[in-house]
Amino acid sequence: MAITIYHFPPSAPSRCAVLVAKALGLDVDIKVVNLFDKEQLKPDFVKINPQHVVPTLTDGDFTIWESRAIATYLANLYEKGDKLYPKDxxxxxxxxxxxxxxxxxxxxxxxxxxxxxxxxxxxxxxxxxxxxxxxxxxxxxxxxxxxxxxxxxxxxxxxxxxxxxxxxxxxxxxxxxxxxxxxxxxxxxxxxxxxxxxxxxxxxxxxxxxxxxxxxxxxx
Known part of the structure; x- marks a missing residue:
């Protein structure tokens, strides 16, 4: 299944997650959640993330939120090499x-x-x-x-x-x-x-x- 990032472009942490995915060359499905319109409180999103925050990432049956956790997860799993997130x-x-x-x-x-x-x-x-x-x-x-x-x-x-x-x-x-x-x-x-x-x-x-x-x- 494709990686999906629930994203709100004005949010700096949300942009961080998308930028890391881009730097890793990943094909990511972006779904915008408009915080100004309180779309994060809709039941379908709360079901995915009870804290109803962005960014939120789903990778198959795995879900995680908080941008730095997303960044390290993506780098650990998908980076070819270790420049973005060194292994040393x-x-x-x-x-x-x-x-x-x-x-x-x-x-x-x-x-x-x-x-x-x-x-x-x-x-x-x-x-x-x-x-x-x-x-x-x-x-x-x-x-x-x-x-x-x-x-x-x-x-x-x-x-x-x-x-x-x-x-x-x-x-x-x-x-x-x-x-x-x-x-x-x-x-x-x-x-x-x-x-x-x-x-x-x-x-x-x-x-x-x-x-x-x-x-x-x-x-x-």
Whole structure:
């Protein structure tokens, strides 16, 4: 049976899963679940995923969600070679750490800014949230010191995850040029991640437009 990814293009984690599938050369059936229209709450989707989140992947009779779990699953099972997700324990641990940085630090700080704007009616961003995100981007800048990518000089699934997350807030208007390593890395990712413009940029721009339409002027 074909692999299916339930996907919402404005969602950074969702774009990550699709980008990893693309990088692995997989033929994936994409089914869009529009979160803005609350399609994730429809009974047929809740039956597949009781947490009703995207991305969700089905591979035959196997179902999994959470983008980094999907990324590692796909790479473990389908990668020819091990550049995207190295098999060496130390190299893999570093990729896993960067994935956890995205899941536990960078993306939550982006979400803390954007979710209240999109769904809770807030039109201003607290300075503490801005400072928190700046700190996370600063950590990323350190990771990239003397490296082309976040774990060294080879593109991995960690780069894909972090680039998808960061692209969302950049599309809102966040300026990362003060972080020279991050700016250089992000430009490289747009060129080297397979399908970046088609899969990621379009969705990030859609996300950015939605947030900006609800923000008060000058907030970001």
């Amino acid at each position: 324990p130390k190299a893999r641990a570093l990729v896993d750490q960067r994935l956890q940085f995205c899941a536990g630090t960078l993306y939550p700080r982006i979400r803390a800014i954007c979710f209240p704007v999109l769904f809770l009616g807030e039109i201003e961003v607290e300075e503490s949230k801005k400072s928190s995100l700046e700190e996370a981007i600063g950590f990323l800048d350190i990771f990239l010191d003397e490296n082309d990518f976040v774990t060294g000089n080879t593109l991995t699934i960690a780069d894909i995850s972090i680039a998808a997350s960061l692209s969302s807030i950049i599309a809102v208007g966040w300026d990362v040029t003060a972080y020279a390593n991050v700016a250089k890395w992000f430009a490289k990712c747009t060129l080297e991640i397979p399908g970046y413009m088609e899969i990621n940029d379009a969705g990030a721009q859609q996300f950015g437009k939605a947030v900006k339409s609800k923000l008060a002027p000058g907030q970001i």
